[in-house]
Amino acid sequence: MQILFLGTSPFAVPALHRLLQESKHTILGVVTQPDRPQGRGGRVSSTPVKIAALEADLPVYQPEKVRAKAFVEFVREMQPDCLVVAAFGQLIPQRMLDIPRYGGINIHGSLLPRWRGAAPMQYSLMAGDAETGVTTMQMDAGLDTGDMLMQAVLPLTEDDNLGTIEGKLAELGAELLIQTLDALERGDCPRIPQDPALVTQSPSLPPDIGAFDWSRPARELHNLMRGVSPKPGAYTLWQGKRLKITEASVREDQSGEPGAVLSMDHSGVTVGAGEQSILLREVQPESKGKMAAGAWARGARISIGDRFESIVRHDTQGATDGIAG
Numbered sequence: 001m002q003i004l005f006l007g008t009s010p011f012a013v014p015a016l017h018r019l020l021q022e023s024k025h026t027i028l029g030v031v032t033q034p035d036r037p038q039g040r041g042g043r044v045s046s047t048p049v050k051i052a053a054l055e056a057d058l059p060v061y062q063p064e065k066v067r068a069k070a071f072v073e074f075v076r077e078m079q080p081d082c083l084v085v086a087a088f089g090q091l092i093p094q095r096m097l098d099i100p101r102y103g104g105i106n107i108h109g110s111l112l113p114r115w116r117g118a119a120p121m122q123y124s125l126m127a128g129d130a131e132t133g134v135t136t137m138q139m140d141a142g143l144d145t146g147d148m149l150m151q152a153v154l155p156l157t158e159d160d161n162l163g164t165i166e167g168k169l170a171e172l173g174a175e176l177l178i179q180t181l182d183a184l185e186r187g188d189c190p191r192i193p194q195d196p197a198l199v200t201q202s203p204s205l206p207p208d209i210g211a212f213d214w215s216r217p218a219r220e221l222h223n224l225m226r227g228v229s230p231k232p233g234a235y236t237l238w239q240g241k242r243l244k245i246t247e248a249s250v251r252e253d254q255s256g257e258p259g260a261v262l263s264m265d266h267s268g269v270t271v272g273a274g275e276q277s278i279l280l281r282e283v284q285p286e287s288k289g290k291m292a293a294g295a296w297a298r299g300a301r302i303s304i305g306d307r308f309e310s311i312v313r314h315d316t317q318g319a320t321d322g323i324a325g
Helices: 010-022 048-055 069-078 120-126 162-186 218-228 293-299
Strands: 002-007 026-031 036-038 043-045 082-086 104-108 131-138 148-155 234-238 241-251 261-265 268-272 277-285
Touching: 002 010, 002 048, 010 026, 010 048, 010 082, 010 162, 026 048, 082 162, 104 162, 120 131, 120 162, 120 218, 131 162, 148 162, 162 218, 218 234, 218 241, 218 277, 261 293, 268 293, 277 293
Parallel strands: 002 026, 002 082, 082 104
Antiparallel strands: 036 043, 104 131, 131 148, 234 241, 241 277, 261 268, 268 277
C-alpha cells in the first residue's frame, strides 16, 4: 500500500516508525504542521514528526492549510492508496479523503465514540475512567465521526496520568494501525458506525484547566491532576503565588473546610476539599524545583488551619463540569 502520512505531535511518531520498520507498506511522504516559534525564547522548532521523517530520509511537506486547493491537487497527483492521520492538528477535507482507494485512516487516542475531539486522553483521566485505549477510524469530514475499524484497550490505574499513558497509547496505536492496514488490503477489516447515544466530547482545554477549586470533591481534583500532569500541570495558590501540585492522592479518612490545612506529617500536607481531602505529597513553588510537600510546608511555615486559595474559572469552568465517569 502506498501511504501519505499526516502527523505532528509525539503521539504520531511510533506509528511512523512502525510503518517504516515493521510493515510492507511504502510511505510516499510525510505531511506535518509548519515550523513555529516555541517556548519563551520563541525559537523556531520542527515538529517531532518532521524530525523523525527527516531522519528516515522521507519527503516532508508543511502546508499552512491542507484544505487549500493547490495542496489537495498535489495529493491527487501523488496518487496515494491511503492517508494515515495521527495527531495532525488540522481537519482533512472530504475532497482529499476521497482521493485514495482506502480513504483516510485515523489513529484516535480513545475508545470511540467516547471522547471525540482534541483531548481524549486528558478527559478520560479527568473523568476517572477505568480504561481507555485507541481506535482506528475510517475518516470523514467530521471531527472523529467516522466508522470505527479496530480498537485496543489500555486499563488505567489510580497512579496513571497523562505522562504515563501517552506513550503507551502511541505504541498501542502504532501496532493497531498495521493490523488495520493489513486487514484493509485483505478485504476483511471490520467497519462499525459509532453509536450517537454513546458519544462524549473532549474539546481543547483552556490554559488554566489545572487550577484547583477546593470546593470540588477530592476525587475530582485528583483526577484533574492526573489529566493535566505533567503538562500543563495542576496548581493552587498560596499567598497569591502559584504552587504546582505534582504528586497527590485522595484521603478518605479526613475531611474539613475546603482549602484548609488539616494535618501535616512525613507523608505530606492534607488539605480539605468539597468531599474528603487531598494529600499533597510533592509540590513545586514558583521559580523553584519540585520538593516534598512536607519540606515546602516547613519552609513556608504552614500551620494547621491555614488556607489555600480556590481558583474558580468563571469563563472556562464548564470545560470539566459534567464529566461522567
